[in-house]
Amino acid sequence: MALLEIKNLYASVAGKEILKGITLKLQPGEVHAIMGPNGTGKSTLSNVIAGRDGYEVTKGEVLLDGEDVLAMAADERARAGIFLAFQYPVEIPGVTTSAFLKTALNAKRRQEGKPEIDAMEFLKLVKAKTAQLGMPYDMIKRALNVGFSGGEKKRAEVLQMTMLEPRVAILDETDSGLDIDALRVVSEGVNSLRSPDRAFLVITHYQRLLDYIVPDHVHVLAHGRIVASGGKELALELEAEGYAKYLNAAA
Amino acid sequence: MAVTRETAAAVKEVEQYKYGFVTDIESDKAPKGLNEDIIRFISAKKNEPEWMLEYRLKAYRYWLTLSDEEPAWAKLHFPKINYQDSYYYAAPKREKLASLDEVDPKLLETYKKLGIPLLEQQMLAGVAVDAVFDSVSVATTYKKKLEEMGVIFSPISEAVHKHPELVKKYLGSVVPYSDNFYATLNAAVFTDGSFVYIPKGLRCPMELSTYFRINEKNTGQFERTLIIADEGSYVSYLEGCTAPQRDENQLHAAVVELIALDDAEIKYSTVQNWYPGDADGKGGIFNFVTKRGACRGKNSKIMWTQVETGSAITWKYPSCILQGDNSVGEFYSVAITNNRQQADTGTKMIHLGKGTRSKIISKGISAGHANNTYRGLVRIGAKADQARNYTQCDSLLIGDKCGAHTVPYIETRNPTAQTEHEATTSKIGDDQLFYCMQRGMTQEEAVSLIVNGFCKEVLQTLPMEFAVEAQKLVGISLEGSVG
Numbered sequence: 001m002a003l004l005e006i007k008n009l010y011a012s013v014a015g016k017e018i019l020k021g022i023t024l025k026l027q028p029g030e031v032h033a034i035m036g037p038n039g040t041g042k043s044t045l046s047n048v049i050a051g052r053d054g055y056e057v058t059k060g061e062v063l064l065d066g067e068d069v070l071a072m073a074a075d076e077r078a079r080a081g082i083f084l085a086f087q088y089p090v091e092i093p094g095v096t097t098s099a100f101l102k103t104a105l106n107a108k109r110r111q112e113g114k115p116e117i118d119a120m121e122f123l124k125l126v127k128a129k130t131a132q133l134g135m136p137y138d139m140i141k142r143a144l145n146v147g148f149s150g151g152e153k154k155r156a157e158v159l160q161m162t163m164l165e166p167r168v169a170i171l172d173e174t175d176s177g178l179d180i181d182a183l184r185v186v187s188e189g190v191n192s193l194r195s196p197d198r199a200f201l202v203i204t205h206y207q208r209l210l211d212y213i214v215p216d217h218v219h220v221l222a223h224g225r226i227v228a229s230g231g232k233e234l235a236l237e238l239e240a241e242g243y244a245k246y247l248n249a250a251a
Numbered sequence: 252m253a254v255t256r257e258t259a260a261a262v263k264e265v266e267q268y269k270y271g272f273v274t275d276i277e278s279d280k281a282p283k284g285l286n287e288d289i290i291r292f293i294s295a296k297k298n299e300p301e302w303m304l305e306y307r308l309k310a311y312r313y314w315l316t317l318s319d320e321e322p323a324w325a326k327l328h329f330p331k332i333n334y335q336d337s338y339y340y341a342a343p344k345r346e347k348l349a350s351l352d353e354v355d356p357k358l359l360e361t362y363k364k365l366g367i368p369l370l371e372q373q374m375l376a377g378v379a380v381d382a383v384f385d386s387v388s389v390a391t392t393y394k395k396k397l398e399e400m401g402v403i404f405s406p407i408s409e410a411v412h413k414h415p416e417l418v419k420k421y422l423g424s425v426v427p428y429s430d431n432f433y434a435t436l437n438a439a440v441f442t443d444g445s446f447v448y449i450p451k452g453l454r455c456p457m458e459l460s461t462y463f464r465i466n467e468k469n470t471g472q473f474e475r476t477l478i479i480a481d482e483g484s485y486v487s488y489l490e491g492c493t494a495p496q497r498d499e500n501q502l503h504a505a506v507v508e509l510i511a512l513d514d515a516e517i518k519y520s521t522v523q524n525w526y527p528g529d530a531d532g533k534g535g536i537f538n539f540v541t542k543r544g545a546c547r548g549k550n551s552k553i554m555w556t557q558v559e560t561g562s563a564i565t566w567k568y569p570s571c572i573l574q575g576d577n578s579v580g581e582f583y584s585v586a587i588t589n590n591r592q593q594a595d596t597g598t599k600m601i602h603l604g605k606g607t608r609s610k611i612i613s614k615g616i617s618a619g620h621a622n623n624t625y626r627g628l629v630r631i632g633a634k635a636d637q638a639r640n641y642t643q644c645d646s647l648l649i650g651d652k653c654g655a656h657t658v659p660y661i662e663t664r665n666p667t668a669q670t671e672h673e674a675t676t677s678k679i680g681d682d683q684l685f686y687c688m689q690r691g692m693t694q695e696e697a698v699s700l701i702v703n704g705f706c707k708e709v710l711q712t713l714p715m716e717f718a719v720e721a722q723k724l725v726g727i728s729l730e731g732s733v734g
Contacts, residue, residue, distance in 0.1 A: 052685050078691040090686040094704030100690070103700055107691035143704065160690060 001066055003028045003199045004049075004082075004168045009060035011048045018044040020224035021060070026168065026199040033202045033210055033235060036221035037243045042203045043087065045221070046172040049201075050084040051077045064168065079111040081167030085157040085174050091145040097156060098126065098140040101163050108164055129162045133189045151182030158189035169193070170201045175209040187212030207239035222246045281340040287311060290439055293340050297408050300415065310428035310438035321432045325595035326624045326656055327564055329537065337502060339440045339473070364727055393457060401450035404459055407475050410446035417448055421479055425508040425545045425572070433504040433566075434541040437473050441506070444475035449484040449515075458714050460489040474505040480515035482548060487518040489717060503562075504539045513548030513575065520713050521569075522721055524561035524728075530619075532591025535563025542569035543599075546578035546607075554581040555598065556712045558721045560728040563592060568626065570599035573607035573635075580609040583709040585721075587702075587728045588621030588653070597627035597658075602635040602668070611642040614706045617653035618732035624656040631668040638665060644674040647705050649698070649732045684733065694733055699726025 002025040011019040018041045026032055036042055048055045049062055051074035062069040069077055092100060106116045117125075130137045135155055145153050154174055161169055171190065175183055190200070190213050202213055210218070210232065218234040219226045220243070227246045228234065281292050290311050294304040321332075351359065397404055403414060411418050428438035449455050480486055490507075503525065509517050519542075528535025538561075544553035555569040565588075571580025582598040600609035615623040629640045646655035657674050679701055687697035703710065703722050710718055710725075 050685075050689050053681060073688070074685060075688040075691055075693050075697075078689050084689050086686065086689075090680070090682050092683060092686070092701060092704055094707040095700055099704075100687075100700070103692055103696060104687075104690035107693070107696065111691070164690065 002026060002063075003065065004201070005061070005063040005066075006049070007061040007063070009045075009048070009062065010058045011044060012056050012058055013044065013054060017058070018224050019048065022221075022224075022226060024201075024219065024226070026201060028199055029194075029196040030217065031194065031200040031202060031213065031215045032217045032219065033204060033213075033215035034219050034221050034226075035204060035207070035235060035238055037247065038205065040221045041224045042205075042221055043172055046084055046170045046201070046203055049077075049170060050074060050082060075107070079108055083161050083164060083166030083169045085154075085161060085169065085171045087173040087176060089145045089148075089153040089157055091143070093143055093146050095144055096141055097144045097159075100144045101126065101140065101160060104160065105163055125163070129159060132192065133159060133162060134185060135159060150177035151179065151185070154178060154182065154186045155189070158186055162189065162193060165193075166198070168199050168201065170203065171213075172203050173205060174202070175204055175206060183209065184212060207235045210235045220246050281338065283338055284335045285311075285337070285339055285440070289339050293440060293442065296340065297411070299408075299411060302415075302419065303411055306423070306428065307439050310435050311440075313429050314432070314435040314439055317432050317435060322566070325566055325626070326622060327566060327593050327595050329564055329593075332502060332537070334436075340442065364723060397455075397457075400453060400456075402453065402455055403446065403448040405446050407441075407444045407446040407477060410477075414446070414448070417479065418446070418477070421508065421510055422477055423508075425510060425543045426506050426541050431541060433539040434506050437475060437504045437506045437541070441473040441475035444477075444505070445488075446476075447478040447486065447488065449480045449486045451481045452483040454484065455486040458487045458489050458716075472503045474503075476505070476507040478508070478517060478519070479510045480512065480517045480551075482512045483514045485516045485518075487520070487714060489520050489522075489714060491522040491524070501535075502537050502539070505541070507540070507542040507569075509544030509553055511544065511546050511548060511551035511553055511575075511578075514550045515548060516552040516554075517544060518554045518556070519544070519569070520556040520717060522558045522560075522713075522717060522724070523565070524724060526563075527561050527590065527592050528563040530590045532563065532620075535592070536561065537564045538562040538567065539564075540567040542567065543572065544570070544580070545572045546575050546580060546604075548578070549575040549604070550577050551575050552579040552581075554583070554712070556583040556709065557585070557596075558710070558713070558724070559584070559586040559594060559596060560724055562594075565592075565594040565596055567596045568598055570601070571609065572601045572603065573609065573638075574603045575607075576604040577606040577608075578604055579607070582609075582611045582613070583712045584613045585616070585706045585709045585725070586614070586623055586625075587616045587725065588618070588623045589729055589732055590619040590621060592619075592621045594622070595624040595626055597625045599628040600630070600640060602629075602631045602638040602640070605634065605636045605638075607635055607638045609640045611640070611644075612708050613642075613644045614709055615644070615646045615655055616649070616702055616705065616729070617646070617655050618649035618729055620652050622654040622656070624658060626658045628660040629662070629670055630660075631663040631665050631670070633664045635665050636667050638668040640668075640670040642670070642672045644672075645705065646674075646676040647702065648676065648678045649729065679733070695726065695730055698729050698733055702726070702729060
C-alpha cells in the first residue's frame, strides 16, 4: 500500500477551482518533487493535504496508510504523521521555540499513548537534534519565528520536523528566500531524515533545491493538473527549457 | 403568669432596641439589609473596641450620602444593585455536601485540569471533611516560625485586639473610608481579612498566602486586608486561588491597603477566579475592589501582579502612591474575559516624590461577547523631578464579537518627567492556530499556548508555584472560545 495516496483530487478556494484532478502515490522511502510556475496550485495542494480552513475539496481522496485523511481535522492529520514545512512560518510571540516543540511533541506522545516527556529528557533530545542540524542551541530560547531571519525560520521548521519524525513530510517552497548557505543547511537536515519508512513531497519553483534534495520522482503541476512526471532529469530539463511548453499544453 | 409574660415582652423590646431585630448574639445570622444596627451587630459579634465601631459608623453615615454616587464611569453594564437585599453578616450557608459525587462534574473537571489534590478539591467544593489536613498543621508550624521572627500574620479581626496601635495608625490611611462608594461600604461592613506586619529589616522568608486560611472561617464578601512593611523589609503576599471557588454572595467589595516604609518592598500577587456566570451571562460575581499601596518611604517598592479570569464584572485598579523619593511602583496584569464577562481594570500611578519610577504592563484578552477595558492614570506631581513611567497595554481579541478598550490618562505637572505609552491590539490569527494545529496540538492547546505567550511578561512575575497553575488557568478560561 502506498504511504500517501492522492486520488483524482479536486479542490477550490472561494468558489474557484484550483486543483483539477491530482493523482499521486508516495511509497515509503520516496522523495517526490512537485514543480510548476506560480499560481498553478502547488501551495493549494499542500494546504489541502494538511487540512487548512478555506479550501473545499469537491472530489477525490487523500489516504494515509489507507486511512481517509480528508475526514480528519488538521491536528488529527498532524498526529497521524503528516508534517507541513511552511513556506511562511508563523510567528508565535512570547512562546519559546522550546515550549512550542515540547507542546507539539507531547501532543504526538499522547496520541501514541506515551506519557509527557520528562523535562531533562526533552532538553537532552533538543540538544542532540540542534547539534545534528548544526543549529545554535540558544535558538530554542527565542520566541518561535519572532525576529528570525528567513534562514532561521526554515531551520526551525526542519528542527520541528526532526523532533516530530513524521511519516510524510511536505516541504512547501522551503527554498524561497534562502541564500545558498542556508539552503545547504536546510537540505542537509532534510536529507538526514530520509528513511525507508518516510516519504517526502517537495514543492518548489526552482530546480536549485533539487540539487541538494535529490528526488526519486518529479512532477510538473500546471493549471491544477499534473501534466508530466519523470525522474530527476525532468527537473533539469525544466531548468533549461522553462515551463512554457507545459503551460501551453495544459491551457 | 401575666407578669412573666410582660417581663419577657419587655426584655424582647430591649433586645430589639439594641440590635433592631430579635436575635441571639450567638446566632450566626443577621437579617438582610443594611442599617446602623446591623453594623453594631457586626462590631459586637467581633467584640470590637469602641474606636472600631466608630470608624464603621462614620463610614456608614458617609456611605448614605453617596447613594447617588455609585461609580458609573466604567465601561460596565449591570442592573442596579439593591443593597438592602443583601446579607452583611454570615449569609445563610448551604448544606455541606456529603461527598464529591454531589459536586457539579464540570467543576471537578476543572479541578482535575488544574491538578488540584483531592483533599483541596473537597475543601473548595464545600464537601464536609473530618480528616485533619496536613496543610493545616503545616500552616500552624509556619505561623509559629513567622511569629518568632516578629512577623504578624493574622486575621484583621484579631489584629484589632492584639495590635490596635498598628491598626489604628494604618487602617484607612491609604484607602480612606471616604474614598469611593464600594470602599466606603467595605469600611462600614467588612467582616474579616488579613493583617500583615513585617518588622524592620526582615526579609520574610516565605510567601504569605491566604491559602493558609483556606479552611478557616469564610471571610466573606467584604474582605479587608492591611499589609505594612517596615523599614528595609520585604514580603511577598499571594491572594486568591486558581481553583473556581464556591460562593453564594454575588457582590464582592474588598479593600486592600499596602504600606511600604523606607527601603521596604511589597509584592502582592492575585489570582482571581470567582464564578464568571454562565455562557449567557447569568449569575456570576460582581467584583468591585479597591486596592492601593503607598510607597511612603524613600526607595520603597510596591509591585502588583494580577491574573483576573473570573467574575461576571471586574472593577479593579490596584494603584501606587509614590510618596517616598526614588520609590518604585509596578503593575502587571492579565485580564481574561470570555462569554459575557466584563472587566474594567487598570491602575493608577501617582508620582509625588523625586526620582519615582513606575511601570505598567497590561494584557487584556477578550473572547466570546466579552468586553475588556484597560483604564489607567499616570499622574506626575509638580515636585516629582525626574519621575519616569513606562506603560504598555496589549489587547488580544479572539473572535469578532468581543471588545477591547484602552483608556489611558497621563497628567504631568513636572517638565523633567518622562512618560512612555505603548499600546497594541491584535487578534489570534487563523494562521497561528493552523500552524500550531499542524504540529499536532488541539485547538484548545493552541489557544492556550498562544495566549500564554501573549501574557508571558506578566505571568513570569508570579511566584513559581502560582505561575504554573496560572498558565493552566489561562487555557481553561478560554475553552470553547474559538468556534
